Amino acid sequence: MSQPRRFTERKLVLASHNQGKAAEIAELLQPFDIEVISAASLGLPEPEETEDSFIGNARLKALAATRASKLPALADDSGLCVDALDGAPGIFSARWAGPSKDFGHAMDRVLKGIAGKPRGAHFVAALALAWPDDHCEVFEGKVYGTLADAPRGSRGFGYDPIFIPDGHAVTFGEMDPAKKHAMSHRAVAFRMLVDGCFG
Numbered sequence: 001m002s003q004p005r006r007f008t009e010r011k012l013v014l015a016s017h018n019q020g021k022a023a024e025i026a027e028l029l030q031p032f033d034i035e036v037i038s039a040a041s042l043g044l045p046e047p048e049e050t051e052d053s054f055i056g057n058a059r060l061k062a063l064a065a066t067r068a069s070k071l072p073a074l075a076d077d078s079g080l081c082v083d084a085l086d087g088a089p090g091i092f093s094a095r096w097a098g099p100s101k102d103f104g105h106a107m108d109r110v111l112k113g114i115a116g117k118p119r120g121a122h123f124v125a126a127l128a129l130a131w132p133d134d135h136c137e138v139f140e141g142k143v144y145g146t147l148a149d150a151p152r153g154s155r156g157f158g159y160d161p162i163f164i165p166d167g168h169a170v171t172f173g174e175m176d177p178a179k180k181h182a183m184s185h186r187a188v189a190f191r192m193l194v195d196g197c198f199g
């Protein structure tokens with residue numbers, strides 16, 4: 001396989017409309033002296049996520065943003081995969097929260113669905129970095145854990161209050177954000193991106 005393309009530019013568009021996620025990625029990018037421009041500040045539309053994988057949707061979002069902005073673009077597609085639900089909500093994690101982004105409802109649906117069943121789950125994040133010539137590099141990270149009996153903690157976002165990473169006693173919603181950012185699915189994918197493209 002050929003080497004990933006090196007990122008030598010000084011600017012990129014962060015192609016996410018999720019503030020929690022965008023804040024985490026901006027923090028991960030902080031050591032790299034890169035000007036991060038939000039999709040919202042450029043008025044970029046939120047593309048429909050029509051692919052059937054995290055990697056496919058990350059690529060679709062990064063390509064849409066680089067084509068519209070003519071700048072390199074970084075996108076993230078992520079979600080929670082629950083063993084007892086055959087991997088759901090998976091790529092539908094955002095959609096389970098509905099148009100009002102009600103993650104209380106989505107977490108409740110997950111917990112009701114696994115009542116009396118094994119509680120294993122993992123988060124997945126695919127990060128796609130695309131350039132205006134349509135070249136795209138994609139990296140995928142995972143973190144494994146179990147689901148709490150009820151949501152706990154108000155840090156983080158999305159499904160964080162019900163996810164207890166392996167080897168820990170607290171949910172991502174209770175954990176110090178710096179600790180989450182050092183071990184999350186997004187951090188794992190980001191390390192691969194750094195090794196491949198920023199190294």
Ligand SMILES: O=P(O)(O)OP(=O)(O)OP(=O)(O)OC[C@H]1O[C@@H](n2cnc3c(O)ncnc32)[C@H](O)[C@@H]1O
Binds near residue numbers: 046078123160172
């Ligand atoms: O597509 P963009 O604009 O980036 O924003 P989005 O919120 O729609 O993002 P996704 O399509 O990738 O959906 C992923 C959902 O999975 C959930 N999720 C992903 N990473 C998470 C994390 O670190 N902690 C908690 N929930 C997470 C979160 O609720 C997201 O809405």
Ligand SMILES: [Mg+2]
Binds near residue numbers: 049094
């Ligand atoms: Mg989305």
